[in-house]
Amino acid sequence: MSNDIHYDLVVVGAGNAALCAAISAREAGAKVLVLERGPEHKRGGNSYFTDGAIRFAYNELSDIRKLMPDLTDEEADKIVMPEYSTQDYYGDIMRVTSDKSTPELASHLVNQSYQTISWMREQGVEFELNYSNQSFEKEGRYHFWGGLPVKTKNIGMGLMSTLFSRAVELGINIWYDSRAVELRTTNGQISSVIVEQHSDKTNIETSSVVLACGSFEANKQMRSEHIGEEWEAAIVRGTEYNTGDGLTMALNIGAQKYGEWSGCHSIGTDYNAPKTGDFTKPGDIFKKHSYPLSIMLNKAGERFVDEGADFRNYTYAKYGREILKQPDHIAYQIYDQQVRPMLRKEYNLEEATYYQADTLEELVAKLDVNREQFLTTIADYNNAIEDGYYNPTVKDGKATTGVTPAKTNWALPIEQGPFYAFPVTCGITFSFGGVHVNTEGEVLNKENEPISGLFAAGEMVGGIFYGNYPGGSGLMSGAVFGKTAGASAARYVENKTTNTTS
Structure with a gap:
C-alpha cells in the first residue's frame, strides 16, 4: 500500500454536493482531491440524473433575473411570479415533514439558498425558467406556481458538466474508479483515507475529509434492512454506486446516526x-x-x-x-x-x-x-x-x-x-437516513461533538427530510451543505496548520 500522497482535503463523491464542497474549499486555498467511485463516463452521482429543478428562496422576479441576465424585459412582462420567501420555504419543509425536520438544519438550507445559488452562478452554472413543468399559460402570460420556477440549464448534465469544468479550472484533482473504503484517525483527528482502485489500495494522507457520496439507496441489502423488505423491488433511479460507503465509514469511526433511516x-x-x-x-x-x-x-x-x-x-x-x-x-x-x-x-x-x-x-x-x-x-x-x-x-x-x-x-x-x-x-431516489452534522457541515459523534476533520454534505446529511420533501430541495441542500462543508474544511486545515507552526 503506497503512503506518500497528501492533500489538505479529500472529497469522497463527485456529484453536486461533492463538487460544491471541492470548489468552495479550493477557493479558500486548500489542496483538494475528489474521489469518484465510478468510471469517468459514469461520473456525477445522482445529480447527473436530475431534471435540474432547484428550490431556493427569492423575493420577486428581479432576484431570479439576476441569475439569468439574458431574460429580456419583454419576456419578463409575460411572467407572473409569486414571491417565495425564506419563511415560505421553511414553512414548506416543516409542513411536508410534519415538523420533524431539524430546525437549525432546515433554517441553514433555507437562509443560505439564494446566496448559494448566486455563488453557483459565479462558478459558471447557468439557470433557466422551468416553463414546461412549473407554469401554465393563461391569456398570454405564464403563471408560475409551487415555489420551484428555476432549473439548471441542460438539466443535471449541464450542472455537472459545468461543475467538473470549474473544478479542473481551479486545479482540483479528480480520481476515477477510486472507492474510498476506510477513514483513519490519529489522536481523534482525521489523518488518512484508504482508497481502493481495482485490486490496489492507496493510503492518502489528509487533514480533512468531506463525505458526499450519497446514501444507501442503491444497496438492496441496506434498503431491506432499514426501509423494509418490499424495497428490494424498487427501481434505483440514479447511480448504482450510492451503496452507503460514506455512511459505513463515518459510523465506523463514531459518527452519530441521524434522521429517518426508515424513510426515503x-x-x-x-x-x-x-x-x-x-x-x-x-x-x-x-x-x-x-x-x-x-x-x-x-x-x-x-x-x-x-x-x-x-x-x-x-x-x-x-x-x-x-x-x-x-x-x-x-x-x-x-x-x-x-x-x-x-x-x-x-x-x-x-x-x-x-x-x-x-x-x-x-x-x-x-x-x-x-x-x-x-x-x-x-x-x-x-x-x-x-x-x-x-x-x-x-x-x-x-x-x-x-x-x-x-x-x-x-x-x-x-x-x-x-x-x-x-x-x-x-x-427510489435517495434515502433520508444519514449522519448528524451541524450548520458548519461538521460530522458529530454520539456526544454531539465534532469529529475533528470530518465533514459531510448532500444525501449523507440526516435530519432534514422525513417522509417527504419539497421538490428541488435535495439539489439545493447538496449545494448549500457542500459549499458550507468545503469552506469549513478549508478553515479547519488553515487553523490546524497555524496551530502546528505557532
Whole structure:
C-alpha cells in the first residue's frame, strides 16, 4: 500500500454536493482531491440524473433575473411570479415533514439558498425558467406556481458538466474508479483515507475529509434492512454506486446516526424504466408527475391515494412508497383527452409506456387488472365530483364527495376519449437516513461533538427530510451543505496548520 500522497482535503463523491464542497474549499486555498467511485463516463452521482429543478428562496422576479441576465424585459412582462420567501420555504419543509425536520438544519438550507445559488452562478452554472413543468399559460402570460420556477440549464448534465469544468479550472484533482473504503484517525483527528482502485489500495494522507457520496439507496441489502423488505423491488433511479460507503465509514469511526433511516425519497416512475440509472439516457425522463390531474388505480381496480392532495412538488416524494405497497408494485395513471394536452413533457417521450383506447371498456381490456372493479371505480369517481371551477394553477378545491380516498383538488370526470393508462412503479431516489452534522457541515459523534476533520454534505446529511420533501430541495441542500462543508474544511486545515507552526 503506497503512503506518500497528501492533500489538505479529500472529497469522497463527485456529484453536486461533492463538487460544491471541492470548489468552495479550493477557493479558500486548500489542496483538494475528489474521489469518484465510478468510471469517468459514469461520473456525477445522482445529480447527473436530475431534471435540474432547484428550490431556493427569492423575493420577486428581479432576484431570479439576476441569475439569468439574458431574460429580456419583454419576456419578463409575460411572467407572473409569486414571491417565495425564506419563511415560505421553511414553512414548506416543516409542513411536508410534519415538523420533524431539524430546525437549525432546515433554517441553514433555507437562509443560505439564494446566496448559494448566486455563488453557483459565479462558478459558471447557468439557470433557466422551468416553463414546461412549473407554469401554465393563461391569456398570454405564464403563471408560475409551487415555489420551484428555476432549473439548471441542460438539466443535471449541464450542472455537472459545468461543475467538473470549474473544478479542473481551479486545479482540483479528480480520481476515477477510486472507492474510498476506510477513514483513519490519529489522536481523534482525521489523518488518512484508504482508497481502493481495482485490486490496489492507496493510503492518502489528509487533514480533512468531506463525505458526499450519497446514501444507501442503491444497496438492496441496506434498503431491506432499514426501509423494509418490499424495497428490494424498487427501481434505483440514479447511480448504482450510492451503496452507503460514506455512511459505513463515518459510523465506523463514531459518527452519530441521524434522521429517518426508515424513510426515503421515492416516486412513481415508468413501469419499464431501467433497474438503475442509465447514463446513456440522462435526465429524469422516466418519472410520471402529472398524477394530480389523474386518478391512480391498482391492479384490483381501486384508488389508494388522494391524487389532488397538493401540488405534485409536495406529494411526489412520498407517493412512490404508496405505489410500492400495491399488488405487484404497479399502478395505472388514468387520463382522458381533457387533460392529455396538459401533461408534463415526459409523457410525450418515446420511452414512455402507455395504453390508449377510444373507450374506457377498450382501455381496461388492455390492462392486467380486475376489469369490472376498474370500471366501477372510475364510474363512482365521476359521479362523486362536485361542482366547481377547475384551475390547475392553484389548489382549486374542485373535489369529490362520498368516495374514499377523496380527491380534494383538480377533480374532473374521466369521460372524454381517447383515454390513456400509464403504468407506474416505485423508483427510489435517495434515502433520508444519514449522519448528524451541524450548520458548519461538521460530522458529530454520539456526544454531539465534532469529529475533528470530518465533514459531510448532500444525501449523507440526516435530519432534514422525513417522509417527504419539497421538490428541488435535495439539489439545493447538496449545494448549500457542500459549499458550507468545503469552506469549513478549508478553515479547519488553515487553523490546524497555524496551530502546528505557532
